[in-house]
Amino acid sequence: MDNVNTYQLKIKQVFSEVSKVVVGQSYMVNRLLIGLFTGGHILLEGVPGLAKTLTINSLSKALHLDFQRIQFTPDLLPSDLIGTMIYNQNASAFEVKKGPIFANLILADEVNRSPAKVQSALLEAMQEKQVTIGETTYRLDLPFLVLATQNPVEHEGTYPLPEAQVDRFMMKVYIDYPRKEDELEIMRRMANMSFTDSVSKVLSRDDIFAIRNEINHVQISETLERYIIELVFATRRPAEYDLLDFAPYIQFGVSPRASIALNRAAKAVAYFDDRDYVLPEDIKEVAYDVMNHRIILNYEAEADGIRTKDFIESILRKVPIS
The missing domain is CATH 1.10.8.80 (Magnesium chelatase subunit I, C-Terminal domain)
Structure with a gap:
C-alpha cells in the first residue's frame, strides 16, 4: 500500500508539473496518463491553438523516457517515419538508418496532414510494437506510446485517417476551447512573458511499469x-x-x-x-x-x-x- 500511495503522489506531481506550462487542460492530461498507464495510444482532436502539442511536450518532460516529435506534412514519406536502408560505400553494404519512431513516446503532430500511406506506416508499430525495415523486423523499446494530434477533418489540407488506424487508438479525445478564467490566465502569462517551460522529471520507466501493474490488479x-x-x-x-x-x-x-x-x-x-x-x-x-x-x-x-x-x-x- 505504501508503494501505491507513493505512485499516487507521483501522478499528482505530474499534473502539477504540466500545469506549470499548460493552463486548464487537466482533462487532456488525465486522458494522456490513462493511455500511458494502460498502454493505449491517444488521439487528440481540436482546432489549432488549444495547446495539444504543448501539453504532450510538457508531459514528455515529466517522464524519464525517450521522446520524439514528428511533424506530419503532405510530403512526408514512410521512410521518414520508420527509417530506411542506406548504402555504405566504404563497407560496400547496406546499413539501417532508424527513423524517429524508435522512441518510447511519439508525438505524431497533425497526423492527418499526411496521406494514407504515411499514416498506415504507423499501423505495425502501434499494434505489434515492432517495425520492419527491408527484410528485418525490429522490436520497439517499451513502453511505446503514440500520442497523436489532428485538426478537424473539415479543415483544408487534411486526410481522413484509415479506419484500421483510428481503431488502434484507445481513445479519441475532443479538445474544446478553454474556460473564460483559464483563457484570462493564459493571456496574462503570455502577455507578461511570465510563462515557463521548466518541467521536472517525475516518473521513471520502472514507475510506469509498476503503476501499470497496480492498475492491472x-x-x-x-x-x-x-x-x-x-x-x-x-x-x-x-x-x-x-x-x-x-x-x-x-x-x-x-x-x-x-x-x-x-x-x-x-x-x-x-x-x-x-x-x-x-x-x-x-x-x-x-x-x-x-x-x-x-x-x-x-x-x-x-x-x-x-x-x-x-x-x-x-x-x-x-x-x-x-
Whole structure:
C-alpha cells in the first residue's frame, strides 16, 4: 500500500508539473496518463491553438523516457517515419538508418496532414510494437506510446485517417476551447512573458511499469464486465436495446478493441481515484472517449444531423447494469 500511495503522489506531481506550462487542460492530461498507464495510444482532436502539442511536450518532460516529435506534412514519406536502408560505400553494404519512431513516446503532430500511406506506416508499430525495415523486423523499446494530434477533418489540407488506424487508438479525445478564467490566465502569462517551460522529471520507466501493474490488479466485478459487453453490443445492434431512433443510422458498431479499452480505462480511472475496484461511473466516464471514433454513421445520419455523442449518451441511459 505504501508503494501505491507513493505512485499516487507521483501522478499528482505530474499534473502539477504540466500545469506549470499548460493552463486548464487537466482533462487532456488525465486522458494522456490513462493511455500511458494502460498502454493505449491517444488521439487528440481540436482546432489549432488549444495547446495539444504543448501539453504532450510538457508531459514528455515529466517522464524519464525517450521522446520524439514528428511533424506530419503532405510530403512526408514512410521512410521518414520508420527509417530506411542506406548504402555504405566504404563497407560496400547496406546499413539501417532508424527513423524517429524508435522512441518510447511519439508525438505524431497533425497526423492527418499526411496521406494514407504515411499514416498506415504507423499501423505495425502501434499494434505489434515492432517495425520492419527491408527484410528485418525490429522490436520497439517499451513502453511505446503514440500520442497523436489532428485538426478537424473539415479543415483544408487534411486526410481522413484509415479506419484500421483510428481503431488502434484507445481513445479519441475532443479538445474544446478553454474556460473564460483559464483563457484570462493564459493571456496574462503570455502577455507578461511570465510563462515557463521548466518541467521536472517525475516518473521513471520502472514507475510506469509498476503503476501499470497496480492498475492491472484493480478489481472489476463480473457484473460490470458484462455491462461493458452490453454497451459494446448496443452499438452493433441498437434495435435490440430500444434504440430504434438510431438504428437506421449505424453503419458499424465498435470493435472488440472497445471492450478491452473500456475495461482498462475504467480501471485507470478507479486507480486515479485511489480505489482498487471499478464502479459503474468509471466505465461511463470513459465511454465516450473510447467509443466515439469507433462508431461509423452512414450518410443519412449526417444529413439528418445525428451525432455520435447523442447515440452514446442514449446507450448509457438505456443499457441497464444487471
